[in-house]
Amino acid sequence: MNNIQAIMKEYEEAREKNKRELENRKEELYAKLPRLKEIDDDMISLSISITKAVLSNTVNHEKLVEELHKKQTDLKVEKAEILTANEYPKDYLQIKYNCKKCKDTGYIGLEKCSCLAQKLIAYQYRQFKLSHKVARENFDNFNINYYSDELMDNRVSPRENMKQIYFECIKYAQEFDNHVKNLLFIGRPGLGKTFLCNSIAKSLLDAGKSVMYQSSPDLIDLVRKFKFDFDNEEAGDEALKDVYECDLLIIDDLGTELNTQFSGLVIYNILNKRLTDNKKMIISTNLDVDEIMKTYSERISSRIFGNFDMFEFYGEDIRLKMHDII
CATH class of the missing domain: 3.40.50.300 (P-loop containing nucleotide triphosphate hydrolases)
Structure with missing residues (x-):
């Protein structure tokens, strides 16, 4: 395995770890605060509805998309209020990234993220x-x-x-x-x-x-x-x-x-x-x-x-x- 393959494997493992931790947080809060699961389920349904509305290109699709976005915003506000009221950070049910810039992929578009550049340097030092x-x-x-x-x-x-x-x-x-x-x-x-x-x-x-x-x-x-x-x-x-x-x-x-x-x-x-x-x-x-x-x-x-x-x-x-x- 060459350098970049080894480092990209580290990124993959980091993403999987962060996903597991998010699922554990969700499981914990869904049991304690069931309304949060209802909100997340509704958010998924709204996302699907927005996509369908955009693709339908009907006469009133822009107004429908606007209404759906408003419902989405209302749910986000309600979710944040529930979390803060129970002394949890607003982003507690969002995935955590080691690097927010590239979301633990190592790349921003086609360019190497600064975190990947640093990992390459550190990896080379270890290998060398x-x-x-x-x-x-x-x-x-x-x-x-x-x-x-x-x-x-x-x-x-x-x-x-x-x-x-x-x-x-x-x-x-x-x-x-x-x-x-x-x-x-x-x-x-x-x-x-x-x-x-x-x-x-x-x-x-x-x-x-x-x-x-x-x-x-x-x-x-x-x-x-x-x-x-x-x-x-x-x-x-x-x-x-x-x-x-x-x-x-x-x-x-x-x-x-x-x-x-x-x-x-x-x-x-x-x-x-x-x-x-x-x-x-x-x-x-x-x-x-x-x-x-x-x-x-x-x-x-x-x-x-x-x-x-x-x-x-x-x-x-x-x-x-x-x-x-x-």
């Missing part, structure tokens, strides 16, 4: 398991001062390099909808690759985008599970829908998975399908360019280097300077 990280790993908390400002091997300093990467990542998150762009982060462990992946993910999740973050070994295991645990291919494809259709797929630690024919096929299929569908990706790896070329087939490496903007992370392991920065 990001909630315990966002207090530390976000753009606001990125500290460029942990990187050395000394030149390295005729290149700009690690600090200047990270400053450029940092601003590119912010730009990527801010302009996510305006381009088809994939990022490749290359560099040894402890240089901030995962930190910036999490920062981008947080910004997109907060904007209501769907993000899936998996280490390469976990992604291979996920595909293996659903390919071989289901009795039919259609069920497996549905279970893996998020991998192929989420707004952003982040593959962390590429190259740490067991290098087999199956893992290579999985990586190729994911890359190929998402590139074909113009779905964005970020890949983070401790491998350098030569190691990627040696580890993966030409059809995988060509898709990576031909379709991703590469950013190289270098310098000292900043975790040695600040253990909890990453």
Whole structure:
């Protein structure tokens, strides 16, 4: 079940719960105040009569509709008076919605309700398991001062390099909808690759985008599970829908998975399908360019280097300077 299906199921369950609670309130008050049931029954009959009168289009149908509406209004007033006289709220016998704007459907017309947008964000946070990280790993908390400002091997300093990467990542998150762009982060462990992946993910999740973050070994295991645990291919494809259709797929630690024919096929299929569908990706790896070329087939490496903007992370392991920065 993908994200939206799970959330729409929550809406359905909320509507059913609210309906049951309304029926319980009705049962309670109908027994205590029988006139209320008579009013509700009369209201239903009037609604039917109004519909028939409108459809009949007879000469006097407008006057008849007006009279029926007046009777309906009189009944509503009487019902409210009975409820307040017995110390019940006027809306006690109306269904209660968690969200009055969309009436617990998630949509206002064809537009997503704000409550659905918030549910998507909250669901993504749970799925992404990001909630315990966002207090530390976000753009606001990125500290460029942990990187050395000394030149390295005729290149700009690690600090200047990270400053450029940092601003590119912010730009990527801010302009996510305006381009088809994939990022490749290359560099040894402890240089901030995962930190910036999490920062981008947080910004997109907060904007209501769907993000899936998996280490390469976990992604291979996920595909293996659903390919071989289901009795039919259609069920497996549905279970893996998020991998192929989420707004952003982040593959962390590429190259740490067991290098087999199956893992290579999985990586190729994911890359190929998402590139074909113009779905964005970020890949983070401790491998350098030569190691990627040696580890993966030409059809995988060509898709990576031909379709991703590469950013190289270098310098000292900043975790040695600040253990909890990453």
